[in-house]
Amino acid sequence: MGIIKPLPDLLISQIAAGEVVERPASVLKELLENSLDAGATKIDVQLEEGGVRLIRVADDGGGIAPEDLPLALARHATSKIASLDDLERVGSYGFRGEALASIAAVARVAVTSRAQTAAHGWRIHNDLPPTPLPGEGGDRNGAARRVANFPVEPAALGGGTVIEVADLYYNTPARRKFLKTEATEFAHCDEVLRRMALARPDVAFTLSHNGSARRRFARADFSRRAKEVVGEEFFPHARPLDAVAGPLRLSGLAALPAYSRSGRDEQYFFVNGRFVRDKLLTHAARQAWADILHGARHPAYVLFLGLDPAGVDVNVHPAKTEVRFRDARGIHQFVFHALQRALAAPLAAATPAAPPPAAPATATFAPPRQSALGVGEPSARAYLEFARAAFAGDAAATGAPAGDGAAPLLGYALAQVHGVYVLAQNSAGLVLVDMHAAHERILYEKLKAGFDAGPPATQTLLVPLLIAASEAEMASAGDHQETLAQLGVAVAPAGPRELAVRSLPALLAGGDPLALVRSLLRDLAEHPASRVVEARRNELLATMACHGAVRARRQLTLPEMNALLRQMEETERADQCNHGRPTWVQLSMDELDRLFMRGR
Ligand SMILES: Nc1ncnc2c1ncn2[C@@H]1O[C@H](COP(=O)(O)OP(=O)(O)OP(=O)(O)O)[C@@H](O)[C@H]1O
Ligand SMILES: [Mg+2]
Secondary structure (H helix, E strand, O other): OOOOOOOOHHHHHHHHHHHHOOOHHHHHHHHHHHHHHOOOOEEEEEEEHHHOOEEEEEEOOOOOOHHHHHHHOOOOOOOOOOOHHHHHOOOOOOOOOOHHHHHHHHOEEEEEEEOOOOOOEEEEEOOOOOOOOOOOOOOHHHHHHHOOOOOEEEEOOOOEEEEEEEOOOOOOHHHHOOOOOHHHHHHHHHHHHHHHHHHOOOOEEEEEEOOEEEEEEOOOOHHHHHHHHHOOOOHHHEEEEEEEEOOEEEEEEEEOOOOOEOOOOOEEEEEOOEEOOOHHHHHHHHHHHHOOOOOOOEOOEEEEEEOOHHHEEOOOOOOOOOOEEOOHHHHHHHHHHHHHHHHHOOHHHOOOOOOOOOOHHHOOOOOOOOOOOOOOOOOOHHHHHHHHHHHHHOHHHHOOOOOOOOOOOOOEEEEEEOOOEEEEEEOOEEEEEEHHHHHHHHHHHHHHHHHHHOOOOEEEEEEEEEEEOOHHHHHHHHHOHHHHHHOOOEEEEEEOOEEEEEEEEHHHOOOOHHHHHHHHHHHHHHOOOOOOHHHHHHHHHHHHHHHHOOOOOOOOOHHHHHHHHHHHHHOOOOOEOOOOOEOEEEEEHHHHHHHOOOOO
16 A cells, blocks of 8 residues: 555645745735736725734725636636746736635635626635535545635625635644734734835725724825835935836836935835845845945835846746846846946936925026135145136036026035035025035045046155054055055155155045055055955045045135035035935925924
8 A cells, every 4th residue: 555645635725825825914915916916906904913813905806706706715726827828928916826725725714706797796705614516536636626615605795806814824823823923913914015005006005903094005106105105214315217228127216325224124126016035136236335335234225127027937936026037147237237327326417305496586596695604724725626626627616607597406605614514505495515525425436437547647746755654554565565556656665664655646635645545555454465456446445535535624615615516416426425424415495494483
């Protein structure tokens, strides 16, 4: 007598359920997907006890015909695909015909539905033990069909479908032990709903828990929905993007580093409308932010990748949260570049942080006449250099209104606060600039651009700068002489404990050369010499920019401040410094009025 036996159907379904139904949130995900596949425009979700006691999803979709109801609960029965060809270019969320059967194997399920042509609704539920069909034996297929043989009864329903899933895991207590607290399970359900809501702003959603309303998303356009779902805080820092390359399209919102997170909780990536957690896409995004975001912080985004369904396999994960791309490399490149471009777009090209005011009087906007507070000795050597370069290089940088009368995005400087912040007025209100951070960013971008173009322009020092050096610094200078030369820093030993700096990159001539060289030596010593400069070039340039940038507590003149503003507008990624801090903030007139409780 053999020992291999076919499993009973219920057990087969319970095993399958283990993969699909991990917790209440996974049930909710399947039900929402079914409603969307059925063309719903309004979906109402009710949860009890974190979804363990009850998950009820009501939609206004196309409904299920009474004769199809038993099949809806049967395994491997679907209305969505019929052939391998369909599977390869599937456009619906569902295609396996497995979700409801799996759920019905581990919970009490009732489906009430009214197809458009039906005179009233019909209901099927699995509360009763299934009755075998006459003449059916104990073979596996017979068993599979039998499990769906629940009675179908008439029911009152206006339209659409209501699915109730009660007492999850009532018959598999071992699994129930893995569930977390009610609050945690509810939070997971809420997250599932938020993802769906982001993917489908054209659909209205409500969510209640234990009788109290928790979410209400009216039908909206994407940006309004994103604001509601991801939050008001995210929105002002989010750059919209929409990039197309052949059959690929990446659209959505990407937050500038001024809004970053300590976790990955605000990373929403959708592939053809399906929320995924995909290593390739996450990696491409991570890289796009690498240059502007501190390593310990995580970017926030809501991104939609659209492509030909034939180019992506969605049938690789039981919960369909992972996908496989046919052209993985091409997709990685495309996503990385599209994001990097969106994040780097100069301020002037991006939508202003605050909407321009309606008042026509502000259309022509003249620089204010106030003089800087406490104009003292013009000690900002770095800034003078910088301002001179700015004036010489570009007429728009003079701080005067541009020829076409358009007001510059960052407006005109008013004054400097404690040698740290520049105050400016633009058409939306008040602008505050962290001058060191802003200058650092500008220098960094200039250094990068300069190095891309060829060997850096250097400035030979009239008198070599002598530095008393430690043994480690002496060694580092010896080991990395060539690297330093490539960076435009000529440094050589001048004695047993002394280094002589003979030239510096011209861009940084006004900074603090001593600190610059010391930091570079330290940076270089910390990493094995084998690591190519190319790979670490940007890190080194960032170090240089930091020391080349004007220090706080330097007094600037108004033209210098205006030159800084104009340069910021033209610099890529100017709204954050190399450390991911913001370089400027806008206070709108509304915000100022609110501060003073001025009713307008
Ligand atoms: N809310 C609904 N409105 C209309 N039809 C539905 C609804 N929910 C389920 N159905 C019908 O029941 C069938 C079975 O649903 P089920 O979720 O088990 O499988 P599926 O969606 O086809 O595939 P998958 O297992 O990948 O989700 C669907 O193919 C669909 O025809
Ligand atoms: Mg489904």
